[in-house]
Amino acid sequence: MNNVKSVFSIKDLENLSGIKAHTIRIWEKRYNILEPMRTDTNIRLYDLPSLQKLLNITLLHNHGYKISKISRFPSERIPEIVNEIVTQKSVKSHAITTFKMAMMNFDQSLFFSTYDALLSEKSFREIFFEVFIPLIHEIGSLWQTDTISAAHEHFISYLIKQKILVNTEKLQTQEPTKNDSVFILYLPANEIHELGLMYLNYEILTYGYKTIYLGESVPIDCIKDVSNHFDKITFVCYMTVEPNIEEVNNYVSQLKSEFSESENSFWFIGRMVENIDPKLLGPKYQSFQSILELTYNL
Template sequence: MNNVKNVFSIKDLENLTGIKAHTIRIWEKRYNVLEPMRTETNIRLYDIINLQKLLNITLLHNHGYKISKISKLSEERIPVLVNEIISNKSAKHHAISAFKMAMMNFDQSLFFTTYNKLLSEKTFREVFFDVFIPLIEEVGYLWQTNTISIAHEHFISNLIKQKILINTEKIQTQENTYADQVFVLYLPDNEIHELGLMYLNYEIQLKGYKTIYLGATVPIESIKDVKRYFDNITFICYMTVEPNPVSVNDYVNKIKKEILIDNSVFWAIGRMTENIDYKHITDNIKLFTSINDLTSVL
């Protein structure tokens, strides 16, 4: 079972804030900006309050405040200053910090408040690219380094999914401008990282195309069924961890032999595409390095 983390090592703080552990120790020793707990062996441990304070201090420091000045501010003044310096330029960094705090505290209200403030200044597309993508990447790193638990990662991911679904629903009632073109979006067998695919579905529908969204862990046999109902299909497969580097070329060859036997097209995106040998690429197969890269050809 995964235990929810509410006590952090100095390495966790480094991962969460981007401030080196050595610098945190100096700030703590010289300026008393944090109040760690100590184990019997004198190892520093920090609670959520210390984490939140350091995130705020980091934002102030990144905007030109010297740590010597920050250390003299009252506990109440620091968050006030943070709010005062938030602008379009700094909103991205503040929002990511706020979303991380929402994640650490399982605080839906903070997530929604931060999101709604961003949406009052940006389009949903800008929020996704400027804030959600960097946040997702950072959350992945925090999980890999054991700074956060699966519970934290699932909590924040599902809230982001919720926002993608809400925005997708808003455009689903619009008339389909390009009825002759159908995009079928899916994740391959054993692939569960769905956020990127969900957002692609939103972008493609926003441009007026018809999409068939199949979702996670779809075997090749299942996508064959769609071909009985539609012509001129573009299949979009998002490969984050599957098919693995050893099997990805076999997967592409199987797609060619079993799916691309008519005028269908296959587009692949995600980290695993880096392992596809270009000798397997034909005119009806395209590889994309990013969501922006793919949506730019629509």
């Protein structure tokens, strides 16, 4: 699964483009838009240029071009029209498809040009919620179905993290305007999915708070060490896969025991919070189902 794919099945094309395999076959037969390779058993296979072409065609089709018209364009004209669309303000409605194209081709320039076009109309917060989050969810599904490789996922995730860091750095140069709490953000031991936590750091900074970002796989002993440096702390713990279902309640109970005499608060967020026993929660130990829900409490 970690090898970068260069040959795709028609199911892969369906997963990546959102166009049903049945429709792709019809487009091939009626309009000759793709010329698949064939195995000895007559199974369709597609190379990367074919995937690129289909993603381009999908973008044009979603933009109002009829497939009959697209099929009459010279092959070199299709990416030219796509680039024209990408440079227009209407790119926002097609950004996810374009970002997927950038991912499949490891094309940083296309990622940056698409992002810049979005930023001309939207705030970074809007881009994150309206484009990046749906993109991340879709990429997760593509990875689980073996449509893309881990290399693709790492490539696009790094570029998104890069944008979060750039925007976060701008806020970190400003003095905090609120002093009722310091927010310390971390992932529990063995948890490495930090993209959501990175964005939360950005959000909390926008509200004027001081944040300390500890990052991934932080043991409880380290949390106790840093708590000695500040008076009023709100810890933000992002649980995507760790602690697992069997351990998450023990983890919360351990925190309550270690910080029993502390006035500090713990906010839990992520997929695993739905498994926390409500009896363990209270004013100082709260769980949130989403980033938006958490920010409402800032």
